Structures are given as structure tokens and as C-alpha cells.
Amino acid sequence: MAHAKVEPDRGWDRRSKQRESLMNLSSHSCLCLITVSMVLCSARAMAAPPIGAGQADLVPFFAEGAQPEQGVLRIVESPGLRPAIATADRVVMRDVPLAPGLSVELGLHRVEVFTPNAKVVLGTAQGDVPLARPDIRMFAGHVSGRGDSSAFVSFVPGGVQGWVSLGGETFILSSGPKGGAGGLAVHSPRRLPPGKRRPSSFTCEADKLALPVRVAKAGAVRPRGTPTGPSACRAAVLAIETDYEFTGWLFGGDTEASGAYAATLIGAVSEIFMRDFNASLSIGFLRLWDADVDPWDQGGTLDQLFQFQDYWNANMTGEVRNAVHFLSGRGLGGGVAYLPGLCYPEYDYGLSANLAGYFPYPIENNHWANWDLMVVAHELGHNFGAPHTHDMAPPVDGCAFGDCSIVPNGTIMSYCHLCSGGLADVRMEIHTRSVYEAILPTLDAMTFCDLVEPCDPVGDCNGDGVLDMADVDCFVEVALGQTPYNGPLQRCDLVNDGTVNGIDAGPFVDAMLGM
DSSP states (O other), X not given: OOOEEEOOOOHHHHHHHHHHHHHTOOTTHHHHHHHHHHHHHHHHTOOOOOSOTTEEEEOOEEEEEEETTTTEEEEEEOTTHHHHHSSOSEEEEEEEEEETTEEEEEEEEEEOOEEEEEEEXXXXXXXXXXXXXXXXXXXXXXXXXXXXXXXXXXXXXXXXEEEEEETTEEEEEEOOSTTOSSOEEEEOGGGSOGGGOOOOOOEXXXXXXXXXXXXXXXXXXXXXXXXXXXXXXXXXXXXXXXXXXXXXXXXXTOHHHHHHHHHHHHHHHHHHHHHHHSEEEEEEEEEEOSSSOOSOOOSSHHHHHHHHHHHHHHHOTTSOOSEEEEEOOSOSSEEEEOSSOTTOTTOOEEEEOSOOSSSOOTTSTTOSSOOHHHHHHHHHHHHTTOOOGGGSSSOSOBGGGTBOTTTTOBOTTSOGGGSTTGXXXXXXXXXXXXXXXXXXXXXXXXXXXXXXXXXXXTTOTTOSSSOSHHHHHHHHHHHTTOOOOHHHHHHHOTTOSSSOSHHHHHHHHHHHTTO
């Protein structure tokens, strides 16, 4: 069978096609033509940076063999991959295999999830002991030439975890459990054979929690935080707590491995939040336990959340954070979080349990069904103000009530994993109504903290921290409506009017030219 690629559409030919397509947009063709002409002029004034120090261009993986009966493609790392990415800030990964007959090119940038002054500690019976930060390289970005895509890849010693989202379909890269012999694999939950699709057991008990009236009223009446300004970004700092089972059961007591996985989870969720509503996450504090001396002994998510909350309110108020999240290796039933909880004093808590320690992995029995990433993203979504999609008015979907007509387009805050396809029925996205009706209003009216900070640099459409030709392409894709994500729109809306068009082109070009 011929090997098909999702080819990146490069150079002036693509921008010429974009300009031509703009001319056919009758409703706002003048503004769009101004947008494109100004952006193209700025592009001519810039030279694409050569691959050099801090950059890598490589073929990272090779397809080893497909297992059609399992819906899996086995892949192996290229020999020079790890040395090439060790010091790279930007990486072009070519010919990345996603499925038999499908490969893509990824444009990625380095992601650092720990704050500059982050503390990583080992919990002991005698107190906390400092640990070195885990050895981890994380990269995020998108499929070249596809505004409807995103990607995240985390490299740790002996393993890879990541995902590529393309046109609403998510492909999972996973090395499986620590010490497993299955090797690296990539798969799409949608492409798994029907016999391997079944409902996930994850449940969330956020609807059983409520902020005390005094706290809720305080959040409602205080003056709102800084309004979102042009090209404003948001950044939240998390403290991460764990239990002994997270390190002892999932990683055999290896704190280097458990710490790297905790960072991988938060880095991956941060990429989703950045893409969907322009808010990044970082870790300011991480505690791991390699002996069974932690203070956690409750048997369900709600009871464990309350014990965790009481302990931190009594002993850990000195740790600066906007929210605290508990990662548990125990089978407590699923997850739970305060809605909202972000920045609420004494109520900024959430918990994710039943974790597996790796992204879904169909090679071994029952290792395909976990979705640690979705559980953590779901509970942190509650902290950011998003209710379950079936609790919105009107409901986004009825999956929680047995109406699965929306699948396979369920989203992270839904219960569509309960439908017959399980995780194949859930897109790794926050629904746009959740973003516009819940999360952004919550963030705009923050009373206990202000997460807004200027995007650096202004005009950084793709959020990789530099201004280059990729931002030109991103800006044009947003102006043409070729990307479905809110994050790039917010970063390109330089006049803060809720849309991106020719009016934004002037300040965008000024930013690109350093004016």
C-alpha cells in the first residue's frame, strides 16, 4: 500500500493559496486582504532562521510493524534522537508515523513545566528532603501546515509519552508501564477494533462538592481582576501532592520516574489549556513518597480530598500556588475537584486517582483503557470553572444520561467515556461552550488572584516564545478561520475585539518587525 503523508504546505505557494482563498470571502474580504497583504510583507522582511544551535531537524521514529488486530503501530526511536534533542529548544520531527500509511511532520518547541524556583522533595517520616528535578525533555507544537492540530511529546529515560491531535482525532504515543517489554507504540482510540472499545470506569464526584456560602459570596462580590488586555496570556502555578502508591506501585519506588511522569501529566494538560483558552500551567512544588509513611489513608475520592485539604490547610499554606492537585496511584474511584477552586483560599484543591503511570497502551491486556491525562485535565478543568458538559444550560451533551448521540465528539468535561466506545468517544479538547460560557468568565472575574500577564513576545501566535515565520502562518490560519482553537485567537487578537482580521494586522506586523 502506498505510504500517505500529511504533507506540510510550505513557502510562498501556500500563502498565495491563502490569499487567493481570502478573495472569495465576500463578507469581510477587504479586511482579510489587508491582513494577508500586511502579513506577507512582514514575511518577506524576515528570513527563516537556519537550523543551528538549539534547533534540531530529524526523523525521530521508525515504524517497526503494524498489528491490525490490535489497532496498533509499533515504532522505535532513531539512534540519534536523544542526543539531538538534549539541548534543542526547537525541533522539526519529520515522517512521524501515526498509523499504517499515515505520517506527519511536527513543528515543536521546548516546554519547561517547572518554575525557576520550583521545589521537588521526598516526603519522609522525618520531614521533606530535597530532590533533584527529574530528567525530562518535553516538546509541544502542531502538525506542520495544519491549524486544526496540536502535539505534545515527553522524553524520559527509557520511555516516551505523548499525543498528536489532528482534525479531531487523537493519536497516543506510549511506552507503556515502567519496566514493560512491549516497546513504544502509537494508536488512535477510534481505530481500535470494536472488541477493544468499552466504557471507561472513570467517575468524578465534583457535583458532590460545594464551596461554603461565605467563600462563594466572597468570590462573587470582590472587585474583578485585571481585565484581559490585548494579547493577554494567563499562567497558573500548581503544587503537586502524591501518595506512596503513585511512586511505589506505579514506578517501583523510582522517584526519578514518578517525578518525570507527574511533570509529563501537567505539561500535557498545560498544552491543552494553552491551545483551548490560552492559560499555561507550571509546577512550583512537587512532593513524592518512596516509603509507605505518607499521611493519606482514606478509601474514596471525597474522603481523601478532605483529608488532603485539611492537611495542606494546616501545614502547607507557605507554598505559593494557585491550585494544588493530588496524584494518586490508589483505586479511589476516579477524581474530584472544587468548582471553581483556582486561587480560592483553603479550597484550591483537586484529586486524580486510579492512575496507571503511562498514557493508554493497547499492547498489553487492559492497558489501553486508562487515560490519566483526561482525568487530570478534567479535574483541573473544574478548578478553572468548567462544570460537566451535561450540567450546562442547555446541556452540551447527554452522555451522562445515556444519550450518546454526540459521540465520537465528546469532550474532556463530558461523561462520554461512559458510552460504548469508551475513550474513542472523547476528543482531547475542552468544548468551546465550556471555554466561553464558564472558563473565560471565571478567569475574567478572578477575585483572589490575577493570572493575567502580557504575552511574551506580543504576536506569538503559536505560543512557542519566539516570533518567526511560523507565527505568520499561524496568524493567517486564524484570520481565515482554519484553526478551531481559542488560544491562538486570543494571542492574535491584538486589538482585543474578539476576532482576528485586518485591524489586527498592523500591530502584528509591528511586533514581527520589532517596532
